Amino acid sequence: MSERSEPELTLADLGESEILARIFPRLPESSATLVGPGDDSAVMKAPDGRFVITTDMMIQGPDFRLEWSSGHDLGVKAAATNLADVAAMGARPTGMVVSIAAPATTSVTFMEDIADGLRDACLELAPGCGVVGGDLSVSTVLTLSVTAFGDLGGREPLLRSTAQVGDVIAVVGRLGLAGMGLAALFAGERAKARASALQAQLAPLPPISQGVIGALAGAHAAMDISDSLVMDAGRIARASNVVLNLDEHVIDDLSGQLAIELGIDAARARQAILFAGEDHALLMTFPASVTLPEGFLAIGFVDACEEGESPHVALGGTSISENGWNPYAGWNGETS
Amino acid sequence: MSERSEPELTLADLGESEILARIFPRLPESSATLVGPGDDSAVMKAPDGRFVITTDMMIQGPDFRLEWSSGHDLGVKAAATNLADVAAMGARPTGMVVSIAAPATTSVTFMEDIADGLRDACLELAPGCGVVGGDLSVSTVLTLSVTAFGDLGGREPLLRSTAQVGDVIAVVGRLGLAGMGLAALFAGERAKARASALQAQLAPLPPISQGVIGALAGAHAAMDISDSLVMDAGRIARASNVVLNLDEHVIDDLSGQLAIELGIDAARARQAILFAGEDHALLMTFPASVTLPEGFLAIGFVDACEEGESPHVALGGTSISENGWNPYAGWNGETS
Known part of the structure; x- marks a missing residue:
């Protein structure tokens, strides 16, 4: 043999x-x-x-x-x-x-x-x-x-339905990174993709401990961003019957930073920040009086629905359509 | 059109x-x-x-x-x-x-x-x-x-490891029925199979409420029979470091009843009682002093391992080899 x-x-x-x-x-x-x-x-x-x-x-x-x-x-x-x-x-x-x-x-x-x-x-x-x-x-x-x-350690659970008008919207964890990692993989560009984006997509390490930290700081509402910032913010908006108004300057800043980090153009980074999923950042709303815990970034405010207005997500005051991951429609390899 | x-x-x-x-x-x-x-x-x-x-x-x-x-x-x-x-x-x-x-x-x-x-x-x-x-x-x-x-309603959980020498072994629920249902399906004999056997295999209704009833009656140990009476009894035997000695007369009675119910020969029924899985009957051990709750059938006793003897299952005092369901080996369509 x-x-x-x-x-x-x-x-x-x-x-x-x-x-x-x-x-x-x-x-x-x-x-x-x-x-x-x-x-x-x-x-x-x-x-x-x-x-x-x-x-x-x-x-x-x-x-x-x-x-x-x-x-x-x-x-x-x-x-x-x-x-x-x-x-x-x-x-x-x-x-x-x-x-x-x-x-x-x-x-x-x-x-x-x-x-x-x-x-x-x-x-x-x-x-x-x-x-x-x-x-x-x-x-x-x-x-x-x-x-x-x-x-829960004796605390009330943080729900999607308990965001209140006047709350600060805050996020902890990354946005857009996992989506850009996936885009690089689909494009066959793993070799030149940034390690941070690949890791965010393939082996993410979301800010789990910040869930309890946010609750202890007095958060009103929370969810994890699995489908996209805008899509998941829309879920809080509907569950709480409010408008989640994202600050476009903050979104622009985040987009600029992501563009530099990944060497991509700012428009593409902005699409990923708003519409890409799988980062599992935590999206929370806090009373405006709360000092946000370390690592949390304020990205907007919770507004009331005006007369005849449905709950929705707005960017700089303008309604923004919700997009994100639908498992039965499938991901087409793009981030937008 | x-x-x-x-x-x-x-x-x-x-x-x-x-x-x-x-x-x-x-x-x-x-x-x-x-x-x-x-x-x-x-x-x-x-x-x-x-x-x-x-x-x-x-x-x-x-x-x-x-x-x-x-x-x-x-x-x-x-x-x-x-x-x-x-x-x-x-x-x-x-x-x-x-x-x-x-x-x-x-x-x-x-x-x-x-x-x-x-x-x-x-x-x-x-x-x-x-x-x-x-x-x-x-x-x-x-x-x-x-x-x-x-x-658990404040009670101690019933484990596999807490059977005690001298306990009565009892079962509640059916044995062998689901296995015979599967055998009929594999043989292409659904039309002439008994409805009870097909239901036991396809849409089983095991005696869930008897778990609490057995616990309240003072059971020492319990598990559900998913792989086979002998294989799962062997798990209790090893976890509790005892011998589970099944009464061959009771097994013969059960086999005879199953043979009549399904119109099969007694030897085949006996193989199903001992070695077929998926009935999800509950196997428990009780102190000998306990009056078994309604629906429970005594099928043997828990004995000590003798000098140099390993924990095992015996039938009428004779060690019986364990057989049952291994998902990676697969079911060959037979019950034995």
Whole structure:
């Protein structure tokens, strides 16, 4: 027999329990766990008698491509997008359950990389948050489904429906960066794209801890910007029955900075700031009397709907149409 | 132009928010909801300061086939399998989040049928439990991911690791029925299969409320039988470091009853009772002093491991090898 390198172990080579035995030791433990992985359910602490819970699925094709994303990237992104939804309630993430469906030919190493990404995202973004359960399945389409949960620490949750007229609109985290990263990937320009844009798209690290900080500072409303600043601001506007009036000078400043950072023209940067998604920045509204916490940038004011006017988003006082991500229509590779 | 019937609306025809607007009104509300669907996360009550949480994914192909399952069936099964994992902790299910990835060509009616199945399972199996959030994605492989959670009502959770020597082993719910339903489907014999077996496989209604009843009666340990009686009993045996000794006369009686119900021979029924999965009966151990609650059947005793003996499952005192469902090896259509 000729010598050859050892073929890589795949999921088909191992049973589910053996794969789990390799993956679970790589995952972070949650400090809120009473009963961890390995039973029919986990048991978690909910110290104030409540918990927040959110779920999000990532599908190979519409949500990621394996030419672009490593297993580690996918783990980071699956965790980060869900943690952002917990943070957007003003809550501290305490744990998550993770289901992964993968082709039987997937290497065990790749699954371990996903686990490492989940771990690194939790350690970096939400210390104390861990993976407390999950499920492994076989599918021809690699699919990650995460459900994350968290603790409000006795505070009221930050909703989309509680923005008040006179509030300052503020954002913490980046805008437009993930969208420009995706545009570079679609254009086949990964080599010359900025690392910051690629990371924002492939393995985002949104400002999770700022969710609690914003809540403690007295925020009225919050959400995470997953679809686009304008589209998600529109959701707050409708839920709160108000107008979110963005300051065009601030948007111009942000656009200029992004243009310089990425070496693109300002018009393109402005489109990305307003209409690109997946940055998972936190959008909040605060009473005007509040001193914004460090890292938050004021980007506008909440106005009342005038007589006969519907809730909407305005830029410099002029209504701006909402655009953003629709998973069934699909992303065309452009940021506008 | 020739007359033709209106083409059915598909997911591609509607935006995500319009699809959600059609689905959410069909779903049951949870009585434990503080903030329901529509924000970044839901907020749930956890009255005793804890919650149990479990997740399970169903994939078109390995887990179901659309020639066999209706949308309603899939909704029922996705809910029931997760509710069973909550019940197996001795907890009352309070809610679930549901992610569905479907081809863009999927009809909106089919998605509504899934929602109706989720609703009917909750209403039938766990009144007060509802769907509090979810996610819709597009995928070429229909995928349902459910995370369910529940309330222990101040009790200790029922674990796999807390069976005690001298306990009575009891089961509530059916054994072997779902496996025989699957065997009939694989054999192309749906038309002559018993309705009870097909329902157990396609739209199971496991004894969810018995989880709390067993806990209140004083059960020491519990799990749900998803892979097979022998395989799952083996998990309790190893977690508790004991021998689960099944009574062969009781197994013979159950086999005889199943054989008569389904019109199959007793040997085949016995294989299904011992080695077939997906019935989601609850397997519990109780102190010998306990009068078993109605519906529970004693099927054996928990024995100590003798000197040098590993934890295992025995039938009539003789060790029996564990077999059951391995998602990466696949089901070959047989029940043994």
